[in-house]
Structure formats: structure tokens, C-alpha cells
Amino acid sequence: GESVGLHLPTLSVQEGDNSIINCAYSNSASDYFIWYKQESGKGPQFIIDIRSNMDKRQGQRVTVLLNKTVKHLSLQIAATQPGDSAVYFCAENMDSGAGSYQLTFGKGTKLSVIP
Amino acid sequence: DAGVTQSPTHLIKTRGQQVTLRCSPKSGHDTVSWYQQALGQGPQFIFQYYEEEERQRGNFPDRFSGHQFPNYSSELNVNALLLGDSALYLCASSRNNYGYTFGSGTRLTVV
Numbered sequence: 001g002e003s004v005g006l007h008l009p010t011l012s013v014q015e016g017d018n019s020i021i022n023c024a025y026s027n028s029a030s031d032y033f034i035w036y037k038q039e040s041g042k043g044p045q046f047i048i049d050i051r052s053n054m055d056k057r058q059g060q061r062v063t064v065l066l067n068k069t070v071k072h073l074s075l076q077i078a079a080t081q082p083g084d085s086a087v088y089f090c091a092e093n094m095d096s097g098a099g100s101y102q103l104t105f106g107k108g109t110k111l112s113v114i115p
Numbered sequence: 116d117a118g119v120t121q122s123p124t125h126l127i128k129t130r131g132q133q134v135t136l137r138c139s140p141k142s143g144h145d146t147v148s149w150y151q152q153a154l155g156q157g158p159q160f161i162f163q164y165y166e167e168e169e170r171q172r173g174n175f176p177d178r179f180s181g182h183q184f185p186n187y188s189s190e191l192n193v194n195a196l197l198l199g200d201s202a203l204y205l206c207a208s209s210r211n212n213y214g215y216t217f218g219s220g221t222r223l224t225v226v
Contacts, residue, residue, distance in 0.1 A: 043205050043217040044217045100212075101171075102163060103150075105158050
């Protein structure tokens with residue numbers, strides 16, 4: 001099975017409210033995590049990343065929190081806008097050995113913004 | 116600075132045929148990874164190429180093969196296509212196992 005999963009498959013948020021998308025991972029040795037946004041028919045778009053030596057990282061309207069104790073990631077989107085409607089994936093960069101890493105994705109959370 | 120470029124964007128093939136998908140990595144990136152994304156699912160890792168060699172492979176059969184060229188571009192080949200191979204095929208480039216950047220993908224339909 002996949003080591004990265006998401007708690008909620010869908011999330012509906014009122015425009016202007018904050019959104020929180022959660023993600024659990026199981027490989028405690030993973031050292032790098034990435035959130036991607038994917039719109040219909042497009043490839044995943046990088047939103048924000050965080051390394052395991054950090055607990056929090058902020059970008060423009062987005063914040064990622066990493067809790068290594070419970071192996072949990074969250075993506076917070078401030079003042080959610082209609083353009084934020086998409087599927088969001090967290091990805092875990094896992095060491096496959098011999099210096100090789102691979103990204104492992106969960107199934108994704110669909111965010112719908114209600115105007 | 117061009118990002119990751121994939122071609123073609125869409126493709127329709129018949130069962131049993133073979134297909135080749137192409138990927139040009141982002142400038143400065145030397146590693147290419149391929150992913151298969153079925154409808155409504157997250158991307159699944161197929162394999163990764165670095166220094167023209169397959170460095171890591173996911174749980175995919177030998178019908179899936181690839182190649183990386185000296186200019187870091189890459190091809191994904193799938194032989195003996197099955198209906199279940201219909202998916203969005205994504206290429207991601209990176210450097211030093213960071214900065215994974217995805218292309219827009221190739222939508223493969225097998226009929």
C-alpha cells in the first residue's frame with residue numbers, strides 16, 4: 001500500500017475562508033515533503049515544500065505544517081479563492097537506497113470553493 | 116526558462132500496440148522520473164533515470180521501459196498495450212532529488 005494518504009477525499013470551503021488539507025505519512029525516514037495542486041487535465045503544480053528539519057514553512061497564502069511525532073502534514077490556504085479549486089496531493093520523498101529517491105503520492109483531496 | 120515538456124499531449128492506441136512518450140526536463144535538471152496517473156488517483160511511480168540509467172523502478176511490468184539521453188531528455192516505452200494502460204503519463208524532472216517539476220502529461224487512451 002501507499003505510505004502517504006489523505007484524511008478527506010473532498011473539501012468544500014466558502015470563498016474567503018481558510019482551507020486546511022491534511023495528510024498522513026508512514027515512513028519516518030522521509031526527509032522531504034511536497035504539496036502539489038492539480039487542475040483538471042494538467043500536471044501537478046508545485047505549491048510548497050518542507051524538509052524534515054522544519055516544522056513550518058510559509059509561502060504566499062499557503063502554509064505547510066509538519067508534525068514528525070505523529071507523521072502528519074497539513075496545507076493551509078488563507079482566504080481561499082475560486083482559483084484554488086483543484087485536487088491537492090501531498091508527496092513524500094522516500095529514500096529508495098543508493099542515493100535514489102522517489103516521490104510517493106496519496107490519492108488526493110478535491111477542494112471545491114463555493115462563491 | 117522552459118519547464119518540463121512532454122509530447123504528445125494526447126494519444127490513442129489499439130490494444131497490443133506499442134507507444135513511445137517523450138519528455139524534456141527543466142533546464143538544469145538531470146534526473147527524470149515517470150509516473151502513471153489513473154483517473155481519480157494519485158500518480159504512481161514507474162521509474163527514474165539518472166546518468167542515462169534506470170536508477171529506481173516502481174511496481175510496473177517489464178512492458179514498461181525507458182531511456183535517458185545525454186541531454187537528459189527521456190522516453191517511456193510501453194509494449195503490448197492493455198486497456199488498463201489508459202492513463203495520464205507524467206514526467207517529472209529534478210536535480211539532487213529536490214525540486215521535482217512536472218510536465219502537463221500525455222493522455223494515453225487504449226482502445
